[in-house]
Amino acid sequence: MIEPPKENVDRALWRAVAEAATQFTPVTAALARLYQTTHPSQFQKDVERWHEVVSDTANDHEARLQTLEAAHQPKLKLSPDATALALWLAETSAYGLEDPIGFDAVSAAFPEAAKRDLEDAAAELASFGLVKTSAAFGHPVRLVRPLSNLFALFDPLVKGVSPQDDAAILAAKALELDSGNVPGLMEALGWDARRLNPALMLLMSVIPGPISQEISRDLATRFFAMTPDTRVALKRLRSEP
Incomplete structure (x- = not known):
């Protein structure tokens, strides 16, 4: 266990x-x-x-x-095994991105855990849409990929910040600067990539785009277009209930 x-x-x-x-x-x-x-x-x-x-x-x-x-x-419950794995995934993520992690690294992080328990914990998180897993011959779980949903749920625990709240702050800053230049927004907010990305991924899930598909090692995207539709979506996010 x-x-x-x-x-x-x-x-x-x-x-x-x-x-x-x-x-x-x-x-x-x-x-x-x-x-x-x-x-x-x-x-x-x-x-x-x-x-x-x-x-x-x-x-x-x-x-x-x-x-x-x-x-x-x-x-409302997650099993202790799934919770422990989710916390570890959030804590050890360098950039808060959906980067896959090999099952060998997961096993090394929990040396006392049985392989089946780790596989079941990953499957439980996958059933809630918090991670995606991939298999290989002889390996029911070969890779575990944390999703933005996991950071949205667990970052308040491991980082002390809420990606949901940060998404609203990011939306307000983009409107203030009338800019979707992500490195510029990150600098204006004084955030590092680990804090920015979970909020940015939430933002990307609700704005209509266009969103740059340029591959970046440390950012979910480097640019999104400030179209009228995007501004309308951002205004909704920054609004108070």
């Missing part, structure tokens, strides 16, 4: 999902699927009511999140 994290992260994971669900910031498919594995219709109804009566005050925001948490958090 994989050595589980020393602290219980269930509540923090729940908060990452709930904050994404109750804000007008990018909500990825994986985050949605995590809470939909509980009681999806009831959760969605509760979130809709939350939006109908939400206050502008932070205190009221927190109180309403606590109400949602009391009803749904106990049902």
Whole structure:
């Protein structure tokens, strides 16, 4: 069995999902699927009511999140093995990109874990859309590729920043500078590539493009066009609920 994290992260994971669900910031498919594995219709109804009566005050925001948490958090679980693997993937990522990692490197990181436990943990994360795995003959899991969804969920735990919040900040800066030059935006914000990329990938999932396909070692993209449609999408992301 994989050595589980020393602290219980269930509540923090729940908060990452709930904050994404109750804000007008990018909500990825994986985050949605995590809470939909509980009681999806009831959760969605509760979130809709939350939006109908939400206050502008932070205190009221927190109180309403606590109400949602009391009803749904106990049902939201990842296994300790999958959580440990996800935390490791987020912690060790140099750039926060969807770069594949060989299963041998995963095994080396968890020397006490059985191969089957590691494979099952990777498969569980893949079932939630947090990673993609690829197989080879004799190797059910040969590569593990962390996806932007994983960083969106786990970066608040391992980096202390929210890619959802950062996506809104990035959108506002792009509008302020009227620029989709990513290196320039990164410099203006004072962020490194590890912080920028998870937010940038969320941004790329909701803006219509065009988005540069130039291959970059450290950036998800180097440029996106500031078309009228892109500006409309960015304005939605920076808006407060």
